Amino acid sequence: MHGIDFDIAHMLAGLLVLMSFLMLYQVRLLPLLNVLAAHAFVLSLSVSWQAYIQHAPHLFITAGIALVFKAIIVPMVLRRMVVRMGIHREIETVVSIGLTMLAGLGLVALSLEVMLPLTAGAEPVVREDIALALSVVLIGLLMMVTRRNAVSQVVGFMSLENGINLAATGARGMPLVVEISVAFSVLIAFIVIGIFLFRIRERFDTVDVGVMDEFRGGRQ
Amino acid sequence: MSEAASPWLLLAQLCQMTIVMALAPLLTGLVRKVKARLQRRVGPPLVQPYLDLRRLMLKEVVLAENASWLFRIMPYLILSITWVAAALVPTFATGLMFSWSGDLIVIAGLLGAARFAQALAGLDVGTSFGGIGSSREVMFASLAEPAIIMIILCVALIAGSTQLSTIADHMANGEVGLRVSLALALVGLIIVALAENARIPVDNPATHLELTMVHEAMVLEYSGRHLAMIDLAAFLKLLLYVSLIGCIFFPFGIAQSGSGPEFYLLGLLIYLMKLGVCGVLLGVLEMSIAKMRVFRVPNFLGGAFMLGLLGVLLLYVSRGM
Numbered sequence: 001m002h003g004i005d006f007d008i009a010h011m012l013a014g015l016l017v018l019m020s021f022l023m024l025y026q027v028r029l030l031p032l033l034n035v036l037a038a039h040a041f042v043l044s045l046s047v048s049w050q051a052y053i054q055h056a057p058h059l060f061i062t063a064g065i066a067l068v069f070k071a072i073i074v075p076m077v078l079r080r081m082v083v084r085m086g087i088h089r090e091i092e093t094v095v096s097i098g099l100t101m102l103a104g105l106g107l108v109a110l111s112l113e114v115m116l117p118l119t120a121g122a123e124p125v126v127r128e129d130i131a132l133a134l135s136v137v138l139i140g141l142l143m144m145v146t147r148r149n150a151v152s153q154v155v156g157f158m159s160l161e162n163g164i165n166l167a168a169t170g171a172r173g174m175p176l177v178v179e180i181s182v183a184f185s186v187l188i189a190f191i192v193i194g195i196f197l198f199r200i201r202e203r204f205d206t207v208d209v210g211v212m213d214e215f216r217g218g219r220q
Numbered sequence: 221m222s223e224a225a226s227p228w229l230l231l232a233q234l235c236q237m238t239i240v241m242a243l244a245p246l247l248t249g250l251v252r253k254v255k256a257r258l259q260r261r262v263g264p265p266l267v268q269p270y271l272d273l274r275r276l277m278l279k280e281v282v283l284a285e286n287a288s289w290l291f292r293i294m295p296y297l298i299l300s301i302t303w304v305a306a307a308l309v310p311t312f313a314t315g316l317m318f319s320w321s322g323d324l325i326v327i328a329g330l331l332g333a334a335r336f337a338q339a340l341a342g343l344d345v346g347t348s349f350g351g352i353g354s355s356r357e358v359m360f361a362s363l364a365e366p367a368i369i370m371i372i373l374c375v376a377l378i379a380g381s382t383q384l385s386t387i388a389d390h391m392a393n394g395e396v397g398l399r400v401s402l403a404l405a406l407v408g409l410i411i412v413a414l415a416e417n418a419r420i421p422v423d424n425p426a427t428h429l430e431l432t433m434v435h436e437a438m439v440l441e442y443s444g445r446h447l448a449m450i451d452l453a454a455f456l457k458l459l460l461y462v463s464l465i466g467c468i469f470f471p472f473g474i475a476q477s478g479s480g481p482e483f484y485l486l487g488l489l490i491y492l493m494k495l496g497v498c499g500v501l502l503g504v505l506e507m508s509i510a511k512m513r514v515f516r517v518p519n520f521l522g523g524a525f526m527l528g529l530l531g532v533l534l535l536y537v538s539r540g541m
Contacts, residue, residue: 010400014404014530018400098518131537
């Protein structure tokens with residue numbers, strides 16, 4: 001596995017990291033959802049390329065799930081939710097974007113530093129897929145930590161899950177059942193979070209997590 | 221380089237110097253024309269920048285009362301530095317007479333010197349507009365330089381050299397393959413080029429509205445032949461960045477040293493095509509996005525820096541094999 005096969009796999013994985021950074025850069029909610037869709041789209045491209053070079057047809061199903069659910073349905077539903085809650089013009093300003101992006105770069109460096117020695121015996125494509133997947137996961141976590149709006153936190157969570165998917169497709173021999181169940185558990189988590197968002201909104205008139213701190217009882 | 225070939229190389233170098241100077245206003249004219257057509261205006265003719273330059277050259281210079289000698293010599297300095305920088309970037313051929321000095325870091329340094337001169341000239345007369353323009357320009361520059369250093373590092377790691385001729389030859393050979401780092405560096409360089417040339421998401425080249433101008437504010441006090449020279453330097457800078465992007469990322473068709481005159485001619489034709497494509501794309505880009513607030517610009521340029529750094533990091537992944 002050398003030459004152009006490797007280059008394309010590398011490029012798609014790198015693009016996924018880039019999309020994660022775009023997500024960190026974006027402070028408006030609706031463009032953020034577009035980036036989420038693009039993120040999932042790149043993931044499905046990457047997974048299909050892996051399916052092609054590994055001759056693993058079941059990975060095409062994973063790619064299809066990523067494309068249909070994560071690139072089309074989830075962003076669409078989130079968009080409708082955002083519009084219905086009337087927060088589609090909100091701009092978040094919590095931590096400065098520059099600092100967040102620097103932190104994200106640090107996380108990428110960290111995951112390369114950790115993963116490359118750890119997987120020294122593995123195939124090159126798998127190695128770097130896993131290293132980049134870990135950085136996507138970490139950036140998703142960073143997104144969940146730095147954002148105050150619950151919707152952006154959901155977006156961070158979805159991108160994190162995309163990172164897990166990328167790692168899973170890089171490693172050979174993951175059974176299809178596991179992948180499907182992961183996809184569905186994420187979908188269920190998404191539905192639960194969606195219902196929660198509306199409940200939070202009903203109760204506190206906002207989805208800003210920072211404001212909700214005030215309602216916590218017994219804090220001294 | 222053999223002895224017999226060196227007059228040819230000198231001739232080609234002179235050709236390149238003339239060509240960049242001659243084509244620079246045309247490129248700007250093309251961008252303006254594209255924008256005008258997209259706005260459903262007829263727009264000025266393609267040669268309008270040449271006519272403007274001639275008109276400005278013929279007009280008398282009006283100097284502010286308290287303008288010092290700095291203010292008067294700066295236009296000459298800016299134009300000559302920018303011209304040298306633009307002539308060092310390979311346009312239609314590599315391995316010209318002075319290509320050994322056409323180093324990415326030298327180009328960045330020359331542009332930095334020109335920017336310094338311009339910021340100083342903007343401050344010289346002491347008007348508030350000049351001050352605003354200079355301070356903003358310097359702020360953007362301080363953010364754009366780290367980004368360009370990162371991009372240079374990324375390209376140099378791939379090509380094994382910072383010399384533009386060598387880089388272009390290396391990229392043209394096609395052994396580089398498909399590198400995500402190069403794509404990141406390209407996007408980063410485009411962002412830096414937009415900021416450095418005062419194009420639309422960062423600055424609006426076509427307005428004199430005080431809230432938005434950066435470059436125009438700095439040169440507001442200039443008139444006559446001084447203004448003509450500064451305008452020409454700005455045109456040259458745009459051409460320089462287009463050639464830079466062309467020779468690093470799309471070096472196909474570039475004539476290599478020692479090839480016959482027909483290759484040089486072909487290289488020239490392809491270079492003209494590249495210029496045309498870039499001009500049209502720039503016009504379309506400028507029409508399709510809005511100018512951003514000045515305080516958003518640091519994030520935008522920070523994005524370029526981040527792209528460069530990410531490119532370098534990813535390079536280590538693929539090199540660590």
